[in-house]
Amino acid sequence: MLEAGKYYPRDTFPLPEIDSNSQMYWSGGLELDTTSKNGIMRGKAVGGGTLAYQAVMCRFDEYAFGPWRDLSGIQYFTLEEMEPWYEKAESLLHMAPVDERYRNECSRIFVEGHAKYGYQAKPELRAQRDCHWEEGNDCIVCLGGCPIDSKQSMPHTVLKPALKQGLHLIPEFEAKRVEVKPDGVAVHGEYRQGERMSFFGRRLVLAGAPLGNTKLLLKSGFKAKLPALGNSFYIHTQWFHFGMYDREINGHKGPFQVYGSHDPKLRQQGFKLENTFPPPVGLAWLFPGYGREHHATMRKFRNLSCVETSIRSFHPGTLRLDKHENLIINCGLTDDEERRTKVAEELAHNILRSFGAKQVVASRFSICPHHFGGLNMGVNGAKSCVDPEFRLHGFPNIYCADTSAFPNAPGMNPVLTILALSIKASQQILKGMA
């Protein structure tokens, strides 16, 4: 396993936010799209984004799988056929909803606000255990890595048994080029930002997510044989909405992201509301403005409640390289996404106002920890990159099963499905090797 980021033992996570943002994500924290409205967050560490986000678990529904079948022509994207793979994935993690006793005022506003407007909010199934909220722990800290191994992140769950079975792992190696050889695949890159190295294997499994995988293959000249490479790029835009109250809300205390909207009416409209709260640097950056007024808001952050809206993009964007081989991210968002963003914003603001918020404000930018495509799956090699057996079309020794292979944005938290598809792909690879 070759990983561009470092390995952080649980007691050495770079906890000041300035360090976790810059060290644990590519490009110092964010990669902006061509409009500079959307900032893509891409994990760069052993464990990647699972160090921050591996928490909300859900199986995809027909609203996700239906379009996947239509776009890809792959018929196993059904609830029934994916069931055994989800079961295997779930067996690797400890998942449970948060005990209602520990929900904070921000969560109460979220749940009761949904009910007030005729929508359902339900507890999220979270991949964590023994968070010890009774000892006063605040899970917001674990956005920079969980120091007590409660969060079921990849290193703690999947990687540890693999290492015990002999997996070789080389952190701080950045892959720069992929080269197909007669009997396998070579990966050329840099170790610790200096030493050039190459590795050879009979098979290569790409796991760099949409931006990483696409950039690597574009730089390696795969576009000529994979015409769909870099097409079909999708995101979830995530906007933060803040309500300022006369009383303390303490949205940063206790468990994190306890509830989500689980409502068919919202699902049909292509958006979701989430019960989150940003840490101080994130809050200062997302809350519009500056100067003394901004200081005053920060000093009253305990009186803020937060609702996050997550908008599913339906229109494909593109990933391309400029002449300097920098990645150009076009999210392809249209007036339709803009309209649904406004509808979601109105609901979020109504929820916040209905419990007494004196002022309601939206972030001016979206952050996008969920991104999909670039190497979309499909049966047609002219319109897709990855075949139903998880191999690149025309390259039988190169596999991919992460979010870059997703046919579009599912509008749901993707982690459990990434794991399920990876297990399915691993069986396919083993079958091929036999």
Place this chain on the structure above:
Amino acid sequence: MASKYFTLAQLQVINRMGDILAPGDDVLPRFSESGLVEHIDRMVAYLPSSDIASLRLLTNVLRFMPNFVIRVVFKLTSLDRYFPGAIAANLRKLDIGSRGIIFALYYSFLNDPAGYGQRIKDGIGWDGAIRTKPEEPDEMPSLIQKANPLNPLQN
């Protein structure tokens, strides 16, 4: 004040930008007073070289501008919606970049000898924490070390 990436003059411009974004109040310190700009390298070291070059260019341009011009520039960043595509995108990039750097330095509660990081933390009342100490020993560091064939300790 010393930086591997910026000259003293460029750091002074970042301090001036910081004083507009985080001017301080009766509790919170002014950005330049805090001296937190000294920590800028720990963030900039991880930025793409093109972003560092843009930041240097910005500070070189603003260096010769009076403060009111810098205020106008920041004001323009909040009016992005009135500008055409490419100009609006650059205004947003300036907003995201400048607020990102200044607020990351200011609100990360960094340890500094003068205690400004702690003063800002106390000033806003931040108390998020994990108070539990893990009971089980962490076996991952030794597994990671053994798994890396390039690790000199292994050979």
